[in-house]
Amino acid sequence: xxxxxxxxxxxDAKSMEDDERNLFIRxxxxxxxxxxxxxxxxxxxxxxxxxxxxxLLQKLEIEIISxxxxxxxxxHQNTKLGxxxxxxxxxxxxxxxxxxxxxxxxxxxxxTWSIFDTGNExxxxxxxxxx
Numbered sequence: 001x002x003x004x005x006x007x008x009x010x011x012d013a014k015s016m017e018d019d020e021r022n023l024f025i026r027x028x029x030x031x032x033x034x035x036x037x038x039x040x041x042x043x044x045x046x047x048x049x050x051x052x053x054x055x056l057l058q059k060l061e062i063e064i065i066s067x068x069x070x071x072x073x074x075x076h077q078n079t080k081l082g083x084x085x086x087x088x089x090x091x092x093x094x095x096x097x098x099x100x101x102x103x104x105x106x107x108x109x110x111x112t113w114s115i116f117d118t119g120n121e122x123x124x125x126x127x128x129x130x131x
Contacts, residue, residue: 006108021084024112028082031116082114
């Protein structure tokens, strides 16, 4: 399991979460050779892009399943390729900020899992149980 933190402006939280999730999903699809150039040309997803992507993934027997609470799982046939867990947002304060609106910001903690993660599976299992 991978974890990283990103420090973001509170106003950008939703769009940053969407962008980071799309980057994660896109990275997995690219690693398994899904041709995304014509279907999903950039990081954003509009309605037309979503329709084209869904059609392509259906043909390739790839499913991206939402858990209904901002978490996602990616499957190829019956093999789980990756998982995006709902991010945690921690409110932080920059005591040195001069502008009051910039004093408070978020730390977005992102946890993901992928079959492409490097490291020993046994170590990953130990990490999961100790958290």
